[in-house]
Amino acid sequence: MAVVEYLHGRSKTLKPTLDPATNPIRLWTSLSLRQWMYFLVGVFAWTWDAFDFHSVTLTYPDLSRTFNKSTKEISVGVTLVLMCRPLGAAIFGLAADRYGRKWPFIVNNFLLIFFELGTGFCQTYSQFLAVRALFGFAMGGIYGNAAATALEDCPEAARGLMSGIFQNGYPLGYLLATVFWKAFDENTPHGWRALFWFGAGPPIVLILARLVMAETDTFQGRIPLRGARPGVKDSLEEIKLALARHWGVLLYLVLLMTGFTFLSHGTQDLYPLMLRNKYDFNSTQITLVQVTANLGGCLGGAVVGYGSQIFGRRFSIIISCILGAALLYPYTFVSGPGLYAAAFFEQFCVQGAWGVIPIHLIELSPVAFRTLVVGTSYQLGNLVSAASNSIETAIGERYPLPERDGEKIYDYSLVICIFTACVFFYTILITSVGPEKRGTALSSDDDDAEELERDTASDTWDMHHSGPMIRY
Known part of the structure; x- marks a missing residue:
């Protein structure tokens, strides 16, 4: 009965409670210079995170020649990055929630610089795998901290719009990686290494900017967490406490992010291969389609993110998924000029739904463990969906088409269409039964109050049994 009542309550809350629309220009100008600085640092960090990740996917052939390995073996480096990211998200997220956003962010970026440079100096395949695994650990800490830094100080009315713009950092990072790789490719004697060194x-700019900026106002406004307990053992205890107290929220967010990451991987990863293999597109045509799709994604993230502030987070996600599912057939089965429009609007819907995610995760996460929960749920969902490329490829080989010039052709259109339709349905379902806290306060919650009560009790004990103590 409790489950039935909960589901009935969820269905009732899907009806959008229309909030008055505010001019987007007015929303932008509502941010102070300080808030804009935090936002720009956060969104640039997320953009460059995507740039670093796609640096490997864009240089598969060159890495294969350098290390004398197949593309499948080089892809192990990407798999290791995805496997190590949840660990980095947990450790850096806990540090950011416990000690502040600033210094974990700076340390995180120092590690990214070190391992990105190290990738460019790798001489063997084993070195490459080891460095990429360490890079994945450092990379995992970026998303949660960057999202908190960018969005938690934003005015409430501007959260949806700025969330959509923040999420656009991912397609923007992919575009920048493509542009710079084209600039470096065959124009430098160092080949693929130059992209990683760059x-x-x-x-470095992010580190310098963050050094001169204080903690976010939201973090400073929280009830002070006194009696910090450093050390590995105590950090593990903090993670255990967070899991014990918020396992339900974390589990739901992991399930939600699994659907979303399957959605982006399902519509993007195999798409260039489909265009080349089935429709015989050349590299220029594929690039044009991809650029068109990413431009649609950037616009969709901002528009739907803005709309979520008016219609609600879940309603905006569900409508985007319904429209995206309706566009799957032209997205995968049209090969004429109409393909560009289909790609633009398909990614408009996919990235539009994604545009709601940063602020939706922040609002649902407990304040005291915000960075930990946001970053870890995102990275765990990404890890689960990492096999989407392999799944689609394996299924596609079951649907062969007539060969062309001796090349085996597979009906990847059918696979992408059916696979992604199932993912859209799953995402709609998991979103509809989930909670929503649009407009909730982002400064303090019960975790902070309990922490203060625990520390106050500890202080009282110290004063009565060991004399007055100063707690740092």
């Missing part, structure tokens, strides 16, 4: 440079 990728290590911009995080």
Whole structure:
């Protein structure tokens, strides 16, 4: 009965409670210079995170020649990055929630610089795998901290719009990686290594900017967490406490992010291969389609993110998924000029739904463990969906088409269409039964109050049994 009542309550809350629409320009101008600085640092960190990740996927052939390995073996480096990211998200997220956003962010970027440079100097395949695994650990800490830094100080009315713009950092990072790889490819004697060396440079700007900026106002406004307990053992105890107290929220967010990451991987990863293999597109045509799709994604993230502030987070996600599912057939089975429009609007819907995610995760996460929960749920969902490329490829080989010039052709259109339709349905279902806290306060919650009560009790004990103590 409790489950039935809960589901009935969820269905009732899907009806959008229309909030008055505010001019987007007015929303932008509502941010102070300080808030804009935090937002720009956060969104640039997320953008460059995507740049670093796609640096490997764009250089598969060159890495294969350098290390004398197949593309499948080189892809192990990407798998290791995905496997190590949840660990980095948990450790850096806990540090950011416990000690502040600033210094974990700075340390995180130092590690990214070090491992990105190290990738460019790798001489053996084993070195490459080891460095990429360490890089994945550092990379995992970026998303949660960057999202908190960018969004938790934003005015309430501007959260949806700024969330959509923040999420656009991912397609923007992919575009920048493509552009710079084209610039470096065959124009430098160092080949693929130059892209990684270049990728290590911009995080220096992030470090310098963050050094001169204080903690976010939201973090400073929280009830002070006194009696910090450093050390590995105590950090593990903190993670255990967070899991014991918030396992339900974390589990739901992991399930939600699994659907979303399957959605982006399902519509994007195999798409260039489909265009080349089935429709015989050349590299220029594929690039044009991809650029068109990413431009649609950037616009969709901002528009739907803004709309979620008016219609609600879940309602906006569900409508985007319904429209995206309706566009799957032209997205995968049209090969004429109409393909560009289909790609634009398909990614408009996919990235539009994604545009709601950063602020939706922040609002649902407990304040005291915000960075930990946001980053870890995102990275665990990403880890679960990492096999989407392999799944689609394996299924596609069961649907062969007539060969062309001796090349085996597979009906990847059918696979992408059916696979992604199932993912859309799953995402709609998991979103509809989940909670929503649009407009909730982002400064303090019960975790902070309990922490203060626990520390106060500890202080009282110290004063009565050991004399007055100063707790740092």
